[in-house]
Amino acid sequence: MEDTEPSQLLLNRITLLRELDGEPQDTDELCAVLAVSESTIKRAVYDLEAVGYIEQCEEGYLTTLTGRLALTVYDRFERRMACIQEAIELLSVLDADAPLVPAVVSDAEIVHATDDRSHSARIKRLLDGARCVRSAPSTMSEQYLDLLYERTMDGTELSLVLSSSLVERLIADQNDRLAEILSSDQIALGQSDTAPPFGVTIVESDEKSVVELRIYGSDGVHGSIINDTPEAIAWAMDYYEEMWYESLPIHTID
Numbered sequence: 588m589e590d591t592e593p594s595q596l597l598l599n600r601i602t603l604l605r606e607l608d609g610e611p612q613d614t615d616e617l618c619a620v621l622a623v624s625e626s627t628i629k630r631a632v633y634d635l636e637a638v639g640y641i642e643q644c645e646e647g648y649l650t651t652l653t654g655r656l657a658l659t660v661y662d663r664f665e666r667r668m669a670c671i672q673e674a675i676e677l678l679s680v681l682d683a684d685a686p687l688v689p690a691v692v693s694d695a696e697i698v699h700a701t702d703d704r705s706h707s708a709r710i711k712r713l714l715d716g717a718r719c720v721r722s723a724p725s726t727m728s729e730q731y732l733d734l735l736y737e738r739t740m741d742g743t744e745l746s747l748v749l750s751s752s753l754v755e756r757l758i759a760d761q762n763d764r765l766a767e768i769l770s771s772d773q774i775a776l777g778q779s780d781t782a783p784p785f786g787v788t789i790v791e792s793d794e795k796s797v798v799e800l801r802i803y804g805s806d807g808v809h810g811s812i813i814n815d816t817p818e819a820i821a822w823a824m825d826y827y828e829e830m831w832y833e834s835l836p837i838h839t840i841d
Contacts, residue, residue, distance in 0.1 A: 593640075593657075594637045595630075596635070596638060596640075597632055597640070597657055597661055598661075599634075600631050600634060600635050600640075600666075600834075600836070601627070601658075601661060602642065603617065603621065603631045603632070603635065604635060604640055604650060604654055604657070604658060606620060606621065606650050607641055607650050607654070608650045608654070608655060608658055609650075610646075610649075611644050611645075611646035611647045611648060611649040612646070612647045612648065613646065613647030613648070613671055614632065614647070615726045616647065617632075617647075617648075617778070618704050621838070625818070628834045630645070632648055635646070635654070639651055639653045639654070640653055640654035640657055641654055643822055647774075650823055661798065662753065663732045665693070665809070665837050666694060667689060667693045667694075670692045670693055670694060671689075671692050672744060674692050674695070674697045674699045674812055675698065676809070677697065677699070677809050677810050677812060678692075678802075678810055679801045680802050680803075681784055681785060682784060685784050685785065686820045686826070687743075687785075688816075688822050689798055690816065690818035690819050690821075690822055691798070691812060691814060691819050691822060692812060692814075693814075693816065693818070693819070694745060694758075694814065694816055695752075695771060695812045695813060695815075696813040696814070696815040697810065697811075697812055698810050698812075698813060698814075699772065699809070699810040700807070700808045700810045700811075701808055701810075705807070706810065706811065707730060708733070709811070709813075710799070710811065711733070711734060712736055713788075713790055713797060713799060713813065714734055714735075714743075714762075714790060715772075716792050717738055717743045717790045717791065717793050718744065718793060719743065719744040719745075719746075719788055719789050719790075719791040720735070720738060720743055720744070720745050720746070720788065720789070720791070720826075721747075721750040721789040721827050721831075722735070722745075722746070722747050722748075722782055722786070722787070722788040722789070722790075722826055722827075723747070723749075723779075723784045723786065723787050723788075723830050724747075724749070724753070724783075724786040724788070724801065725746045725750075725753075725782060725784065725785055725801070725803055726753060726786070726803055727749075727753060727757065728808075728810070729760075730762060731765070731766075732761055732764055732765070732768075735747075735765060735768065736764060736768050737778075738769045738775055739768060739773045740771075742773065744773050745768070745771075745772070745773055745774040745775070746775045746776075746831065747775070747776045747777065748776075748777045748778075748779050748827070748830045748831055749776065749777070749779070749837075750778075750779050750780070750781060750782035750783070750795060751779070753777075753779055753781055753782070754837070756776050757803055757841070764782070769837070775836070776837040777830075777831055777834030777835060777836055777837065778819070778834055778835050778836075778837050779833060779834040781830075781832060781833075785800055785801060785802050785803070786799075786801035786802075787799070787800055787801075787823055787826055787827055788801065789820070789823050789824060795815055796815065796819075796820050797813060797814070798812075798813070798814050798815070798819050798820055798822075798823035799811050799812070799813050800812040800814075800818045805834065825831075
């Protein structure tokens with residue numbers, strides 16, 4: 588066997604390893620399925636067997652537990668890379684030091700805002716039926732403010748962290764609506780000196796929790812990354828709670 592790291596060997600031999608995951612095959616069958624020479628198959632089989640990814644049985648060769656787990660890790664890596672690639676237009680708007688973790692993008696739904704109507708409709712569906720909403724937006728449109736107001740009127744608990752600059756803009760442009768929201772017993776509002784690089788919203792319903800990462804550019808909203816995995820939710824909760832504890836409570840708007 589070549590002096591190759593198991594991870595590199597996995598990349599080099601992934602097609603053959605996948606063929607052996609499930610039912611055993613002999614070298615003749617592998618040659619036919621993969622359309623390669625017998626010498627190539629024998630070399631690949633030797634390499635994979637040497638690192639413990641496959642083993643010989645009466646019917647030919649079959650993946651071991653180690654090989655199956657290696658395939659699972661590889662498939663997860665491929666899915667994560669595909670999600671990152673799908674989100675590249677959104678991620679490219681952010682600075683390189685933006686406080687994101689891979690779990691936010693992994694297995695996520697990527698919603699581009701090329702069509703404002705469809706993006707707004709997706710966000711509305713996300714908020715429908717919410718029991719509790721925690722949000723730290725980097726900016727806020729009149730439409731989104733109205734959506735949050737509707738949710739509080741339906742009994743949704745709302746917790747917001749707004750930057751000082753955003754509070755000033757809302758007071759100037761949406762003072763009446765903001766005052767109406769604050770008059771509800773369902774809302775807690777905090778003001779932060781720091782403007783977040785992206786908007787984070789955690790939506791909790793009776794069925795599940797979902798996090799929405801909303802990304803803005805100089806020309807408005809670019810889209811959202813929506814994720815309901817436990818890892819993404821845990822990251823979002825930690826991120827939001829840190830912002831909340833560093834904010835100052837707002838009870839009224841003068």
